[in-house]
Amino acid sequence: MKFIEIKNFTEDLISWQRAQGRHHLPWQVNRTAYRVWLSEIMLQQTQVSTVVDRYQSFLKRFPNIQVLAGSSVDDVLAEWSGMGYYTRARNLHKCAQVVVNEYDGNFPNDPLLLERLPGIGKSTAAAIAVFSYGVRAAILDGNVKRVLARIWGVGDDLSKSAAVKSLWAHAEQLLPNKSADLVSYTQGLMDFGATHCTQYQPVCMRLDKKECLFKNRCQANLSNKVNQIPLKVKKINVQQIEMDWWIYIYRGKVFLEKRPENGIWASLWSFPEQNIFNKNDAEKLNSVKHVLTHRHLKIHPYKILLSSQPKKIKVDQAWVPLGDALKLGLPKPVSAFLKSQDLAHDDA
DNA sequence: AAGACGGGGCC
DNA sequence: GGCCCAGTCTT
Incomplete structure (x- = not known):
């Protein structure tokens, strides 16, 4: 040039x-x-x-x-x-x-x-x-x-x-x-x-x-x-992604786990994406849409109120008092979800 | 050389 | 819905 x-x-x-x-x-x-x-x-x-x-x-x-x-x-x-x-x-x-x-x-x-x-x-x-x-x-x-x-x-x-x-x-x-x-x-x-x-x-x-x-x-x-000008020919390839959130609540605490060190929202705290406690009495909540530059997420939250707290949890998993969860490093849709819910009330 | 990586604002 | 923003890092 x-x-x-x-x-x-x-x-x-x-x-x-x-x-x-x-x-x-x-x-x-x-x-x-x-x-x-x-x-x-x-x-x-x-x-x-x-x-x-x-x-x-x-x-x-x-x-x-x-x-x-x-x-x-x-x-x-x-x-x-x-x-x-x-x-x-x-x-x-x-x-x-x-x-x-x-x-x-x-x-x-x-x-x-x-x-x-x-x-x-x-x-x-x-x-x-x-x-x-x-x-x-x-x-x-x-x-x-x-x-x-x-x-x-x-x-x-x-x-x-x-x-x-x-x-x-x-x-x-x-x-x-x-x-x-x-x-x-x-x-x-x-x-x-x-x-x-x-x-x-x-x-x-x-x-x-x-x-x-x-x-x-x-x-x-x-x-x-x-x-x-400027010209950019490359198009962003937007993937549509579906994701489950398993939201376990026990006595004013929510279960969170740290995401892997690679990939989206690396090392941030979020809800498990699988039913790790194998509960069958989940309440399906309204799905959440979240738009990223190259991904469109559709998130399906399942809420479960536990009657007892599972004893064994791994490193990088935690029961977090609802009032403290927002102080953690959270992806935007997780913090937005927590703010939109009245989970403490459900658990009363 | 191409893809992955967030979220918000503008059209 | 697409594109861009005081880009960098990995593959």
Whole structure:
């Protein structure tokens, strides 16, 4: 892919960011490496509006990397509960321990070293290096791919790794030379993609007075292809999945077990998917639908009020007081289900 | 190179 | 219903 020269792209983006970019997001003030790192992990595949509150809550619970490293992974998953992509939480915990044990609690500033840490890939490593240490490195997230692809008119299929690879090379070329500009530039790419060059209704397609500063240079705009860029051909294969939940209640406690370490909702607490106590007096409750990006779940809950508590249970199984269950690391549909039911009343 | 991995928001 | 979001890791 050949990239033409877009005049003054980098310097104009920097000026734009300083005048019209975002400057008051929680992780933009007091940019310590710990705060920057946490925000970058939370923001992976997750929108800013979702992260803001969860970020503040997480920082309150784990104010620094030593506290995080010294906590149990279960406590971290509990705080992460409902945010999805739970590998992020497990890697976050692992990464904190590595940084404390091998780096004396201080993140390295070299993007290549950062990239070796659990949960930190190329783009996140660059973001941490830029925002925490002012190191020169290029990011390439969803926003940046869209901005670069449109302005340079890249109509290639971005679900192909070759196309993304060429965008990476281009992103490196565009970096400003002055280190004092790195933060504004990097933040500018994100801000411009998130607020102007958006997926739906980018400013160039709106009827209001706002104008895109690149409208006369953007190849997608000049050729009327803004709606077709970026292009992704690959379709998500959505599986329809049916799942049973066996909800055992005994004296104000609910039986939960920890899910396997691999697969969906790994290491989170949930209801058994089989009738492990072999009871035949279950009440079938209304089924629950839960939509994930690549799976549509239809869940069939069966409720059983036990008259005695089974003696033998395994590790990673537990009778949890109903009032405490919501404090565990739970998948979204499990916490939603628990909140919607009055199980304590049934058991009275 | 392709799939797995959550949940929310927008069309 | 499909697609995307401050992506990374595994196969």
